[in-house]
Amino acid sequence: MYRSHTCGELRLADAGREVTLAGWVQRTRKMGGMTFIDLRDRYGITQLVVDESASPALNEEAGKLGREYVVQVKGQVAERSSKNNRIPTGEIEVQLHSIQVLNASVVPPFTIEDDSDGGEEIRSRFRYLDLRRNPLKKALELRHKMAHEVRNYLDAQHFMEIETPYLIKSTPEGARDFVVPSRMNPGQFYALPQSPQTFKQLLMVAGYDRYFQIVRCFRDEDLRADRQPEFTQIDCEMSFVEREDILNTFEGMCKALFKNVLGRELEGQFPRISYADAMNYYGSDKPDIRFGMKISELTDLVKGHGFGVFDDAPYIGGICVSGAAEYTRKQVDELTEWVKRPQVGAKGMVYVRCNADGSFKSSVDKFYGPEQLAAIATAMQAQPGDLILILCGPRKKTQEALGTLRIEMGNRLGLRNPEEYAPLWVCDFPLLEWDDETQRFYAMHHPFTAPKPEDMDKFFSDKKEDLEQVCANAYDFVLNGTEVGGGSIRIHDAQVQKRMFEVLGFSEADAEERFGFIINAFRYGAPPHGGIAFGFDRFCALFGGQETIRDYIAFPKNNQGRDVMLDAPAGIDQVQMDELFLESKAPVVEQ
């Protein structure tokens, strides 16, 4: 061992002890004949001190230490004269007898401080230096702790962690697979799994009735901001259960995480909301319920007053922004421009200002008199001082725009406290989505998701309207407006599965080709089962109070799917290409 203690360990009670520490030089400074060194390791920072008059040679050595040098020092713990109560070791310092440089360092390209002076690009290239900074270290510590607590909870609930393969078979449905050419099987490819969905269902068939895995998944998608080509899931499946059992089990897991990781006891059952209500009241299938500002539908109330825009609209709805009546005309105009951006997509916005004196002011005063505005305010439970914002258009699109506006107003008014946690289950999603272009239904989740038992008649009906109304026995776990988990009860009945393929327009041969071996497995006694998967990267980020996942992944890729530290992906040599029986048709790019 190069050390007797870590840099986060010594306290006043250790005064007088001879210690050996090792770590990185955070900074050195000279003051009144003394040299002070902040020595850093994973556990904290300890102040070292050299007295020039007592040991001029040692002082000279200390003076040569640069930032990020790795040193081993020996000395005696002493009480500090000026204490620092912001760090746990702030009451002591170590008076040095010796300094040994274990490794020098060239000057790092950015400062290793909580707020670094380095930009995103350079910090990514030198990720191993960025990882020395406190915020990233805290993020990875949090991630380790969360994984450990998840495992402890699920193990205690008799779940078995079972590793499923990463070299599997490409499936034509869904997002793009990454593929892996096989040298031993020329012309053939493995695929990397988008999730272990098939395997966990096979494990249920195999009788492993409580499975989980913290597992890497891969998706070769065009990357949006904050998506990674490889990501981690907490993947779970249970047999002989109904929806209620799954929700209770994983609500328990979430509560254990809140308690053991964040020290928060969440009381009572997590709220549940149907997909329909989520859309109607929040304009989103992942509502942030840390604040109210629910959407109210105004379609019937405001039609027929000669305002053509409303009269022609299939749907009119609004949100009531508490205390925002103070918004100036300019601010409202700016908001109107904001909702007209393509990302929100509204055609315009109507406002009703509920003045403090009980009067109203609206952009559509011409069509709606004070009584009518009062009726709108009443319908929306608006109070004097509130600002009502109204959008109209096709139902779903308008609800989504209102949802986006609601989140924006929540942000502007500081209603989305990252240290407050509002978990929520969203249930009863539609099972099927009709696609006009291809004139067929698609599975909203995947073709193994079961319809709700009470909708089984509709599921076997031939009418499109009936099928559109069938709810899936599916559920999402939403935290602070972010979908963190999702799952469903799976179909275990052969007749229901057959009907599903029929509804999706697969011939028996199609279904056999695409899903043959799982259909076959289901012929050998499949138990009723269901499961859920959590996006672990995002779960960690939310627990850390952050919106982006990148800091919670040790070595993430950028938005082009590149690891800029490794400079991967990269070309491979012709020998390797030949061994794989592959030829590149990629356009030659000038570097």
Added chain:
Amino acid sequence: MYRSHTCGELRLADAGREVTLAGWVQRTRKMGGMTFIDLRDRYGITQLVVDESASPALNEEAGKLGREYVVQVKGQVAERSSKNNRIPTGEIEVQLHSIQVLNASVVPPFTIEDDSDGGEEIRSRFRYLDLRRNPLKKALELRHKMAHEVRNYLDAQHFMEIETPYLIKSTPEGARDFVVPSRMNPGQFYALPQSPQTFKQLLMVAGYDRYFQIVRCFRDEDLRADRQPEFTQIDCEMSFVEREDILNTFEGMCKALFKNVLGRELEGQFPRISYADAMNYYGSDKPDIRFGMKISELTDLVKGHGFGVFDDAPYIGGICVSGAAEYTRKQVDELTEWVKRPQVGAKGMVYVRCNADGSFKSSVDKFYGPEQLAAIATAMQAQPGDLILILCGPRKKTQEALGTLRIEMGNRLGLRNPEEYAPLWVCDFPLLEWDDETQRFYAMHHPFTAPKPEDMDKFFSDKKEDLEQVCANAYDFVLNGTEVGGGSIRIHDAQVQKRMFEVLGFSEADAEERFGFIINAFRYGAPPHGGIAFGFDRFCALFGGQETIRDYIAFPKNNQGRDVMLDAPAGIDQVQMDELFLESKAPVVEQ
């Protein structure tokens, strides 16, 4: 929940309780107007009973149940008249009121019993059915428990589990990488990691001084028996430590596993042996020390007696097989043929039989008289009743042949009890291996392995003989003759690293191209560090008392690297090939 209890849970104390069970029909049998059903789930088997006279309709239903049907039953727990003390539920049975078939099953292609009637091939294709069998379930339960205990131990020792990427960059050195074409970066490829070696060293540079990960690794090698293209490692690294610290830490982990998984307390320190001694005494770098039968070198003793074969041999050595003097001439001849097989590679074998009466009989009586045979027996500490087997030839090759013979004799004499555990550290491996063909040194482990501190002078010497004698600061963990773990102290000193590249014949440009970014990382303050990795699949198999790993992997691949259940790898369609800018040059194979 489809059940109130599992099939492994009910005891005599539950007699009289109304229960609901769900599971698979293991078997049904009729006896004296009663139908008995063995119902199985992950937790055990419970006997169900239907009385024909009391409920003829239910009895008819019971009669229709086939093997592996999934059923839910309700009934009352009752004491059995004829108890079965081989299973924990053997004192009770459940007298049924109702049976609901949750899913029928077609007849499985092999029996779901501890000893199945199915061959390897069919069981692999129906892996989800094979996994229902007890031996595989026990194997996966053991694996889950081992992973959980490893994590608990390392977490308690302040190790952080940090996930490293699976989509990385191909490195030209070492075994073949699997590669993954990048659609977003035409003509470029990711590689799947053979191990997280680089990343764990970067994490040490980043200051995460105790890292571990239970992680998948990938190697595109021609597969030998019992190798998998993807396998799992317990991968670990520590900073500010010396070899002793690493051995102690992971000896602690192994002891915790023995205790918590197998209920065995291993006393004292694990034995340690140098690579040289391992070769000299066991003819193997992974000795099985559950039994003695050490190799004795006889070169000096037996030369110069006119037996040309020995006189010309650079090395002569033997093993003494206790109590095997009874071996007949025929048995010895058979053994001689056995050592001459190419897998062992000896040219012949000499025996000395130590008769019970103190006399000797040898195949080389012509050259060695009784005194000389007695001297050999004395040198080998042979007792009357023992059989001495002697091989000769080049030193290393002959030692290895003796090592193989020793294991064979251990097997034949039943000295290798799978329920006995003999852990061992092998240390002081040579750092470098000279290759005559390319006339250069190769790193025996990898180019970041440190020389032992005391060999540093030799390491900087220009003489080939000196360099050949340099020991690596490396160590293997061996259990029952199998290498389960291996690691080393890494080079953290820039001068030593530079010398290593020089010794390996890399120019600075070469080294920069191959290892550039890690060399660069080491310029920013690399701490002294080292680590170890354990082959988790094999570790589990050994704990389960098995030699093959396949049962300890839920979905393994066969010796051709194929998943026969999935039928992977497989062709992909032209659209996907085009998107990846790839063309196949694979020979067209008639299917």
